[in-house]
Amino acid sequence: MAELASLLAAGLFLLGMGGSMLKNAATQTRIYTPDESAFPNAQIGYAPMTDSAYAQDSLLRYVELRWREVEPQEGVYAWDALDAQYGFRDLRARGIHLVVRFVCDVPGQESHMDIPDWLYAQTGDGSWYSTDYGKGYSPDYSNATFRAAHRRVLAALGEHFGTDGFVTYVELGSLGHWGEWHIKTGEGLVPMPGEAIRDEYVADYEAAFPTAKLLMRRPFNITAAHGLGVYNDMTGHGKDTAEWLGWLQNGGWYGEEPNALAPMPAFWQNAPVGGEFTSSIPMKTMLRSQLSQTVELVQQSHMSFLGPKVAEETYRGGYNAVLKNLGYRLRVTQLTLTPGPGGTTVTLMIRNDGNAPFYWDWSTNLYLEDAAGNPLRTLPLGLSLPELLPGQEQTVSVTLEGVRLSLSGKNGGQRLTLGIVDPMTGRDAVRFAMKTKIRNGRAVLI
Missing domain, CATH: 2.60.40 (Immunoglobulin-like)
Structure with missing residues (x-):
């Protein structure tokens, strides 16, 4: 009987082994x-200008819209001219998305104005300037008439572009030289408005572009409170990017305001980072001799896109190394x-x-x-x-x-x-x- 029991036990063991083998074979x-x-991908990578020679197969395009070209007459918007100039219909059909920045003051070589003539006639309390940045006109962003008109033009832009996701990122935009939220007040220009008015401009953007990802140049208090992204227009510059990363980590001063910037070290887990390469360092330096530093700065910043100043394909190794480290x-x-x-x-x-x-x-x-x-x-x-x-x-x-x-x-x-x-x-x-x-x-x- 003991021998029979042993044989039965052995048989059951083998049967179990067979079941396990069948299960493993079936799975x-x-x-x-x-x-x-390295390859471009949806919503990330390089974002060159629409007419850039470096556009190649990038799936993002950067568009800088000056108020003067958007609304040449009060309440009259140049949609057809803008669509023709930037090829929006073609880009949308090809599945290419936009990074948009709306600006009111871009320093140039000649004296000029980037807001419409009709708005200047209604306000005119800004500053004409000629500095080492260039020449131009810096509005008084605190002016109530200016702010109301800004709210209307942003609403019109949001309605025109729609909510289908064509506009992926919106960089704020609007205030300061190049829309970067700083003014050369030391040259006697009308200064930036205080936090309460600046936050009104942010609210304009949030209302106009509810489906886009909004990014600010600095981590202002409202940036942290509303879960917005940020962008760094000095990408590749070690010292300036370290300062920018320090703002994100620790918050800090903005002008004469000691607590205007809020620490938001882990924000990138929920909101994107963009920017462009600095113009103060040669591309050859950033993409060759200092490539390891450039890549490390991009990684530390958790960047998703770079534009409109993007890597030049002449330096293919650096171009690809940076591209591979952008986004997901x-x-x-x-x-x-x-x-x-x-x-x-x-x-x-x-x-x-x-x-x-x-x-x-x-x-x-x-x-x-x-x-x-x-x-x-x-x-x-x-x-x-x-x-x-x-x-x-x-x-x-x-x-x-x-x-x-x-x-x-x-x-x-x-x-x-x-x-x-x-x-x-x-x-x-x-x-x-x-x-x-x-x-x-x-x-x-x-």
Whole structure:
């Protein structure tokens, strides 16, 4: 009897082993190799001017709109002329998004004015100047008539561009030289308004562009309180960028205001960082001899885009090194197929290897396609892109009812793809940083 019991026990053990082996054989796993190359991607990368020779395949464009060109007559907006000049219709159709900055004072070589003549006639209490910045006219931004007109023109801009996501980023804009919220008051110019009035300008932007990401040059109190992003127009300059990062970490003074800047060290987890390369250092220096410092500054800043002064492609190595470190880098690390009674469960592990999140809650879909690439099934994934921080991974699963899939490739010509849909175009627009084929903007998983 003891011998019979031993044989039965051995048989049950082997049966259990067999069950485990069958289970393991039925569950199939694929590991994907990361793509370490640099490439432009949706909502991140370089943002050159619309007519820039460096536009190449960038998916962002920078537009600086001067009030004078937007509203040449009071209440009359030059939409057709602006669309023709910047090619907005074509950019939207191609799935290219905008970085917009609205400005009232851009120093130049000749004496000029960037606000409309009709507005100058109604206000005229600003300062004509000629400084080492250049020549121009700096308005009195505290003027009530000026502020009311500013509110109207921003509302008109927001209505014209719409809420379809075409305008991805809006840099504030409006106040100071180049819209950078500083004025050469030491030269006798009318100074910047106080915090209460500055916050009114921020409110104008928030009302006009409810779906865009708003960025400010400095971390003002309202920047932190409202969860806005920031931009650094001295990118690549070690000392100035260190000062800017210090504002973000510790807050500090703004002009004669001791507590106007608020510390917001972790804001980048929820709001984006932009900017452009400094003009005070040669591009060759930033992209060659000081490339490691330039990349480190971009990484420390958690930047998503740079423009309109972007890296020059002459320095291809530096161009790509910076590009690779802008924004998110999403990839599938592992796919698992688990067959069940009603179909196949697909489990994906998705990782962010970049320096920033993907800040938009775009739809992430798994597609079952036929051999021609036509979707047979579209399954939304419960993936929270904005919450996928750098270095983190999310696991999502969906079940394809009535479908049997195999990693062997014998799936009746069907394939499994992954895509993230740009709501502006309705097309899959995000490239995953993994080595796999891309079809119709989707990563081919099987």
